[in-house]
Amino acid sequence: MTTFEQRLARLEEIAAELDGEQLDLSRALELFEEGIENLRAASEDVARAEARVQRLVEKADGTFELDESDD
Amino acid sequence: MTRRRTSRRTEAAEPDLFGTTPIFEPTVPLEPTAAYVSEYIETNGYPGETARSAVTVSMLTETARDVIEGAFVPIWVRGEISDFKAHRNGHWYFCLRDRAAQIKCVVWNRDQFRIPAAPDNGMQVAALGRLTIYASRGEMQFTIARIEADGDGLRRKALEITRARLEADGLLALERKRDLPRFPRVIAVVTSPDGAALHDITAVLRRRAANVRLVVVPAAVQGQSAPEELCFALDQIDRWGGADLVIIGRGGGAHEDLWAFNDERVARAVAACRVPTISAVGHEIDISICDLVADHRAPTPSAAAETATRSQDELRRELARLSAHIVAATRANIRSSADRLRHLARDVAAASSDHVVSRRTQLEAVAGRLHALSPVATLARGYSVARAKNGTTLDSIGAFGEKMTFELVVRDGVVPAKVSGAPRANQ
Numbered sequence: 001m002t003t004f005e006q007r008l009a010r011l012e013e014i015a016a017e018l019d020g021e022q023l024d025l026s027r028a029l030e031l032f033e034e035g036i037e038n039l040r041a042a043s044e045d046v047a048r049a050e051a052r053v054q055r056l057v058e059k060a061d062g063t064f065e066l067d068e069s070d071d
Numbered sequence: 072m073t074r075r076r077t078s079r080r081t082e083a084a085e086p087d088l089f090g091t092t093p094i095f096e097p098t099v100p101l102e103p104t105a106a107y108v109s110e111y112i113e114t115n116g117y118p119g120e121t122a123r124s125a126v127t128v129s130m131l132t133e134t135a136r137d138v139i140e141g142a143f144v145p146i147w148v149r150g151e152i153s154d155f156k157a158h159r160n161g162h163w164y165f166c167l168r169d170r171a172a173q174i175k176c177v178v179w180n181r182d183q184f185r186i187p188a189a190p191d192n193g194m195q196v197a198a199l200g201r202l203t204i205y206a207s208r209g210e211m212q213f214t215i216a217r218i219e220a221d222g223d224g225l226r227r228k229a230l231e232i233t234r235a236r237l238e239a240d241g242l243l244a245l246e247r248k249r250d251l252p253r254f255p256r257v258i259a260v261v262t263s264p265d266g267a268a269l270h271d272i273t274a275v276l277r278r279r280a281a282n283v284r285l286v287v288v289p290a291a292v293q294g295q296s297a298p299e300e301l302c303f304a305l306d307q308i309d310r311w312g313g314a315d316l317v318i319i320g321r322g323g324g325a326h327e328d329l330w331a332f333n334d335e336r337v338a339r340a341v342a343a344c345r346v347p348t349i350s351a352v353g354h355e356i357d358i359s360i361c362d363l364v365a366d367h368r369a370p371t372p373s374a375a376a377e378t379a380t381r382s383q384d385e386l387r388r389e390l391a392r393l394s395a396h397i398v399a400a401t402r403a404n405i406r407s408s409a410d411r412l413r414h415l416a417r418d419v420a421a422a423s424s425d426h427v428v429s430r431r432t433q434l435e436a437v438a439g440r441l442h443a444l445s446p447v448a449t450l451a452r453g454y455s456v457a458r459a460k461n462g463t464t465l466d467s468i469g470a471f472g473e474k475m476t477f478e479l480v481v482r483d484g485v486v487p488a489k490v491s492g493a494p495r496a497n498q
Contacts, residue, residue: 004282004386005254011393018400028404035397039390046386051276053285056259056311064311066286
């Protein structure tokens with residue numbers, strides 16, 4: 001799954017490449033489309049945002065699990 | 072039967088033949104037949120009353136200790152430190168003195184965690200301790216559990232020492248500071264699960280509707296076990312590996328309550344943490360060693376949460392910025408492509424017209440030369456050419472026969488002609 005941060009990083013890359021010199025028109029349009037797609041997905045991520053609180057619990061075998069916190 | 076007691080503390084486990092706890096145990100062995108205190112006293116007198124009932128030295132000092140310990144509650148005593156010695160067994164020995172008196176003091180190894188640093192000779196301090204008798208030397212001794220130096224000297228000394236050690240190891244260097252992730256997904260919070268800090272942090276995250284998961288890693292933030300628990304929590308986070316940012320801290324409190332965050336072990340654990348760290352200890356004015364080592368120092372836990380996360384509004388603004396950038400850049404690309412196309416078209420046109428011009432010039436030059444050679448131009452100036460029927464040019468009087476017909480070629484055509492007389496040669 002692509003994280004919000006990865007999407008933003010990709011968007012920055014796209015913007016930077018579009019800023020570059022002598023870009024093929026077809027490449028520019030391809031980047032534009034990818035950018036729009038990423039923007040749409042990232043906006044959905046933002047709308048879904050909610051803070052969750054969990055607690056780190058180390059089990060006897062040294063593995064970890066996350067318990068949902070009550071508060 | 073002899074009955075030896077090395078310590079009154081073990082007494083409870085033994086049968087008490089006297090039926091009541093005696094103050095003194097006599098050196099003269101208790102006869103098995105003397106079942107009652109009254110009988111014993113009748114025969115020997117009170118313990119220590121006669122030579123025969125003399126008590127042991129241990130008995131004396133132990134009893135003195137009991138009396139003194141019973142008479143004094145823990146008490147703060149002010150004085151000057153002298154003859155300080157940190158023994159290799161880990162305990163501290165020194166004297167507290169004023170002008171007229173002094174008392175031998177000890178701080179057991181196990182009590183030293185409450186004292187920020189070893190005191191220096193000459194320091195004016197207030198010390199909390201209990202008065203006791205050190206039996207094996209028969210000396211009065213003040214057993215100290217806490218020391219507060221005037222001007223908070225011990226804490227300042229401890230901070231200086233810790234700071235210098237961390238600095239020597241390069242752990243305070245600004246180049247070490249890592250950037251915080253702009254959009255952390257999982258933030259580990261090392262703090263007390265019941266403390267104000269956690270409450271403040273979650274409140275901020277809820278208000279901002281930040282898109283993060285908060286993972287609480289509980290640790291005591293004050294008290295003897297706090298440094299170890301804080302270190303352990305940081306270690307757990309590293310072993311777990313699921314966090315991309317750590318907030319370590321606690322809410323405000325008394326100076327000594329924040330002390331665990333000045334512990335060198337905690338500072339080193341923060342420095343060793345594999346993910347970027349924000350330290351948020353107490354209020355704005357409290358600056359801890361932990362703050363100095365962390366990648367970022369937040370004045371309060373709430374501020375740490377604000378620094379760590381972006382609000383929905385910020386995220387929307389960020390997306391809007393990127394969107395505008397990408398649209399503008401794409402437009403610029405399309406424009407520059409169109410410009411390039413236009414330039415290209417002009418270049419092609421220009422190039423081909425150049426070509427035509429040069430061909431024309433060439434042609435004209437050739438034509439000019441041809442023209443010069445051609446009789447047409449001469450004819451144009453009014454001359455004519457005589458030509459025989461077969462096309463040969465008649466260019467001398469010898470070529471003309473009597474009454475011969477021929478053609479005159481003039482500028483705009485041909486005229487039939489006939490020789491009408493005898494040709495005359497030029498003079």
